[in-house]
Amino acid sequence: MSLHILDLVQNSLEAKASKVSLNVVEDLAGDLLVITVRDNGRGMSEGEAKSVVDPFVTSRHTRRVGLGLPLIDMYTKLCDGRLEIQSQQGNGTTVKAVFRYSHFDRPPLGDMVGTIRTIVIANPSLDFNYCHAVGTQSFSLSTREIVEALGDVPLSFPDVIVWLGEYLKNNLARLYGGVTDEND
Numbered sequence: 593m594s595l596h597i598l599d600l601v602q603n604s605l606e607a608k609a610s611k612v613s614l615n616v617v618e619d620l621a622g623d624l625l626v627i628t629v630r631d632n633g634r635g636m637s638e639g640e641a642k643s644v645v646d647p648f649v650t651s652r653h654t655r656r657v658g659l660g661l662p663l664i665d666m667y668t669k670l671c672d673g674r675l676e677i678q679s680q681q682g683n684g685t686t687v688k689a690v691f692r693y694s695h696f697d698r699p700p701l702g703d704m705v706g707t708i709r710t711i712v713i714a715n716p717s718l719d720f721n722y723c724h725a726v727g728t729q730s731f732s733l734s735t736r737e738i739v740e741a742l743g744d745v746p747l748s749f750p751d752v753i754v755w756l757g758e759y760l761k762n763n764l765a766r767l768y769g770g771v772t773d774e775n776d
């Protein structure tokens with residue numbers, strides 16, 4: 593799933609969003625995985641928002657088909673879920689993908705640490721918020737808070753990249769109730 597998440601954030605960036613929020617909810621009690629990406633980009637008209645799960649609808653010019661949303665739509669349906677797109681032209685877009693958590697075909701979340709780190713490091717001026725909940729535990733991170741805490745040190749500074757990876761890894765391990773291996 594992490595690559596699809598990257599796709600969704602990429603769509604937001606292509607829509608010129610300055611603010612993107614990613615929410616991942618592993619609702620164990622409700623047996624749901626809900627991934628939501630909200631942005632303040634250019635948005636879509638009602639018709640556009642309805643038609644984007646059709647692979648032949650795309651605003652890209654290098655290739656005639658867009659694959660991001662149709663694929664995610666297909667995966668959600670395969671897993672007793674759905675893809676919801678809410679958008680308003682000029683006001684941003686919210687894409688919500690719902691899966692049955694325990695469904696046999698549900699793709700694993702994959703490398704969330706690498707994905708989040710890539711988004712943050714590659715887009716230092718993006719106001720990016722990430723919130724991840726597993727059961728009753730949750731964790732959140734905001735690029736703006738990190739940038740403020742860093743002061744003059746740029747996000748791309750090698751030590752910062754290493755720290756961010758460790759920070760994400762430890763917090764995600766905590767969410768899953770795991771112990772982190774210091775030597776890992």
Ligand SMILES: Nc1ncnc2c1ncn2[C@@H]1O[C@H](COP(=O)(O)OP(=O)(O)OP(=O)(O)O)[C@@H](O)[C@H]1O
Pocket residue numbers: 599603604607631633634635636644649650651652657658659660661662684685
């Ligand atoms: N967050 C968004 N804001 C505004 N428009 C969007 C957003 N996400 C998707 N779209 C519109 O929906 C179209 C289809 O998106 P999709 O991700 O399926 O394909 P793509 O981005 O065009 O191509 P690909 O993802 O394969 O590179 C986009 O071309 C864009 O016009």
Ligand SMILES: [Mg+2]
Pocket residue numbers: 599600602603658659660661
């Ligand atoms: Mg796309």
